[in-house]
Amino acid sequence: MDVRTHFHRELNNIFQQVIIMGEMVTDLLGKGLESLLTANEILSTEVIKNDQLIDDLQLKIEDECTLLIAKETPVATELREILTVIKIVSELERLGDHAKHLAKKAGKVSSEGLKIAGPYLQDMTEFGCQMVKEALESFIELDSTWAKEIASRDNYIDNKYYDLYDRLIEIIKEKPYKAENLVPLLFLNRYLERIGDRVTNICECIVYSKTNKHVELNHAQD
């Protein structure tokens, strides 16, 4: 019989908030990308504003975790879970920042550049968001094998990143006058590549909370 139902209720509540934060982040990434691709400045402003909400939610979850540690003195798996939550929300917050970066460039990138980079960026964002969703699910399920598998998908994003990078560099080499318009895309490319790394970090934490072992999952071509 569960005798610490109150504590577990609180813990569960925190987990739910992490899931919600994950949904907010993926939603924001999608909107950020959309505002970039469609040069929609209204959407871009909304994304920048909503990123603040994610920052607030991160602080709220962190505070609740701190309080739970102070008051309930969790140990073992429960302690690692709470520590993992704190790490996850800080990664999610940075993913939110990436969405903001996308939105900030809305209308500031040439349509020619977008034509080349757009499909790449969209692919990376959608793939990254899927990874975020699944990573958080694997956290709730406490499935470390799943988490490891998700981390290994980072290679796909990395490959996309290198492809786009190579293409953009090629164009800049040919037509250096276009550099001013294309360099921001290099940065965006870099930000979206980071999505994969952040998810990998999240997965490492999940493996730690499940097994109490620190693992290095981004052993790919870095």
Add this chain to the structure above:
Amino acid sequence: MSNFKENVETRYKISNLWNVVFTTATVISVFMLILLLLNIINGAFGYVAIKNTIEPTELINSGNLDELNEIQLIELLESHLSRGLIRRFNFEKPLKERSNTELMNLIFERIIEPRIVKSWNLKESILEKNSILHYAEKELPGAHIQFRAWLNSNFLIGSQASIPELAGIRTAILGSLMIILLTITFAFPIGVGAAIYLEEYSVDNMFSRFVQVNIYNLSGVPSIIYGLLGLAVFVRGMEPLTSGAMFGYGDPTTTNGRTVLAAGMTLALLILPIIIINAQEALRAVPQTMRQASYGIGATKWQTIWTHVLPHSMDRIMTGTILAVSRAIGETAPIVVIGASTFISVDPSNIFSKFTTLPIQIYQWTSRPQPEFRNIAAAAILVLLILLLAMNGFAIFTRNKISNNRRSN
């Protein structure tokens, strides 16, 4: 180097030595108790030499009375006994209407009249049987040697008599029982009540400490002092009450207040301090948490005491009372002082009767010159011991039932 020198062997030796000391102490006390018991049993059984005033062979040649019919038996009686006695028997129940057995008993008691001329104790009877028989043959011609248990049913239900082999202790047993019942009736409620007051109600101040010290002192006062107090207060001071005159019970022989009631009250006074002290200990042993639990849900002091404290301490209170009452049963001095009758053949019929008690009876018999009285005294001591054992046993049984209920319920 270690700073310890365990010295285990010496320590074991010392502890073994103490073990031996304590075992010896126990053995000595058990030995003493057995010696006491043996001494009493020694007196209560043994050979007696019985001599008949008229031998049956003098009455009938064969010596066997069973051969005679009713008419012959009546003739025998009429020829050996005085006319006056025969008239008295006829007045009680005409001889002709009596059965053969009754007539034979009369002949046995009145004509043959067996008398104990000499008695031996149990030890002699077993070890020196031959020399006893030898002695009887030489010194006591015509006497029968017979093994006699002085403690027999006639002794228990018989009343006092001046002939040892006919004397009984019914009166004394009844006196003792009545007095003890009265003692318990007075001492138990008053003692427990006082203990409850002192433990639960009184505040700790100079007065209560003074009372407490005095109760401790009183429990050590010699019992004869209580006797003198009883004599002054109950026998003399409260004579109208204790003699029963107030209630119209005025037994002309006991208008002086030397009654069962006065004795019961005196013994109650004697054991009161012991009961109070024991009951206080018992109440103190009730865990404080139990009282708190009761007060915590809004119980008053009395509800707490009645429902929780008293039931929880009753077995211990009873143990104390048993000890005190056992002491009271054996008390002689105060009873003598307030004037127990030493020779009384009338049973006490109510609390205003004259009385005697077992210890008094024993004391009185041991002071008689005839050695046979020492034998019945020993038998009476056995009765007293058995009575004590029975009462204690009953009380312990009841107490265990209470404490088992307390534990399992």
Add this chain to the structure above:
Amino acid sequence: MSSTMELKMHKEERNIVKDDRKMIVSLKNLNVYYGNFHAVDNVNLNLEKNKVTALIGPSGCGKSTVLRSINRMNELLPETRVTGEILFDGVNINNPKIDAVAVRRRIGMVFQKPNPFPKSIYENISWGAKINGYKGDMDELVEKSLRKAALWEEVKDKLKQSAMRLSGGQQQRLCIARTIAVEPEIILMDEPASALDPIATARIEELIYELKKNYTIAIVTHNMHQAGRISDYTSFLLINEDRKGHLVEYGVTDDLFLNPKDIRTEEYISGKFG
């Protein structure tokens, strides 16, 4: 769920001092003396309705004494003197004119060691109701009280059995049920779990969490984690150089455990002394 409003509230409520709380008990300048010994010095403390207030502090700091004065159990000890005001629903109950027996019905108490009466489970609960003049259906009251104390399922088939045969944790929950049965408004608990094993302790803590929906609870504990887990408000008491117990800090448990105002509180809750 995590609407903008809620997030804003979270940011703000941490710094709000609530003053609309409904205080059911207020101790004002409470002093307790045992004979010449000044045990508790000038304690001011409030119990909010339907909240759990914990009293923590090292042994001998007078936290139990403060608790016991709330339902006037202290006066059962000889030569105890309590001064100051104990306002219960606005009435000063530290007053000889107020009947302590009636106060104790409304302010129940649970003790450190489980102390059921050596009677049946049923009688343990019915007795308090009976002496306090309960007129309703006794069976119903017994069941209701046992259910509230989360004990009904375990004992419903053996109500006639002796309470002494229950385990320590069950006995303590029975004691809580016994207290609930007389329908108090406040339950005082004096280290209710200190004699129990961890599982039984956790159950009692869960129970306290449930009970505060209907009752106001004050709990003394020397286990500050327990205070952290179950209480809404915490007060920290300490003895000073004259061996008098006094209140060092009183506040919302979350604040007291994350950011105590007094350095001594911080040292105590982080285990540096006590």
